[in-house]
Ligand SMILES: NC(=O)C1=CN([C@@H]2O[C@H](COP(=O)(O)OP(=O)(O)OC[C@H]3O[C@@H](n4cnc5c(N)ncnc54)[C@H](O)[C@@H]3O)[C@@H](O)[C@H]2O)C=CC1
């Protein structure tokens with residue numbers, strides 16, 4: 001096989017992954033090939049990532065040691081039908097779509113090595129987190145190699161396949177909820193008179209710093225929340241209103257809907 005890593009579909013997620021592979025996994029641009037149906041996507045990938053691109057999915061499927069299926073889930077069926085007869089022996093297929101189980105994939109791909117993953121867009125800035133599971137044809141060494149590739153754009157953790165729909169909700173989709181939260185906080189700061197650009201910076205840095213506190217102190221989020229809430233202070237007033245408005249319930253309901261959708265895709 002001529003390329004270490006291949007991609008079918010070179011949009012947002014594939015570009016984020018390729019950025020990590022080049023920067024942190026010791027994979028050179030010349031060792032990566034991507035196919036995309038859109039000429040604009042191919043041109044963008046060639047210009048911004050300096051990788052080899054093609055309109056032919058089978059040119060990629062026949063030549064990559066590790067093959068990412070990075071099209072939207074609704075295209076999986078047709079893309080798999082197109083490439084399945086061409087797959088070389090020993091190749092590892094990596095999927096990044098929600099809802100496509102190892103059983104579903106195995107029925108269509110046959111007896112091939114499959115690693116099922118769920119990444120997220122913070123991969124673009126090297127701060128992704130990816131849930132990963134495999135079928136029984138992938139050896140432990142091969143799995144470790146794929147985990148190393150996925151660690152080039154953030155954290156990558158093996159999880160049981162039964163948790164993959166929960167991963168979609170808690171990290172695959174959750175950047176969107178966090179962006180809504182940041183946007184809402186910034187809008188409120190603008191309402192209080194802060195210039196908009198500054199408001200995004202303050203809101204985003206507060207989210208970044210809070211996330212770091214959870215990860216680095218090991219303290220329970222409730223304890224960290226209590227540390228901010230001075231008696232008769234400002235924060236507890238905001239917390240009271242958030243509780244009144246059902247903030248936590250809304251987040252949990254939203255995530256239940258997300259998980260349910262992931263199961264049904
Ligand atoms: N965007 C996100 O936050 C995340 C996306 N994912 C998954 O990653 C996968 C890709 O999503 P995005 O990168 O966001 O989508 P995207 O739309 O940015 O990229 C998909 C690319 O596939 C190309 N494409 C469509 N049909 C094709 C075909 N038959 N052959 C070759 N190329 C074809 C499109 O032209 C497009 O450039 C999806 O399965 C999505 O569910 C997973 C985690 C997070």
Ligand SMILES: O=C(O)[C@@H]1CCC=N1
Nearest residue numbers: 097098168172173174
């Ligand atoms: O919205 C979606 O379906 C994809 C999967 C996880 C994030 N984006």
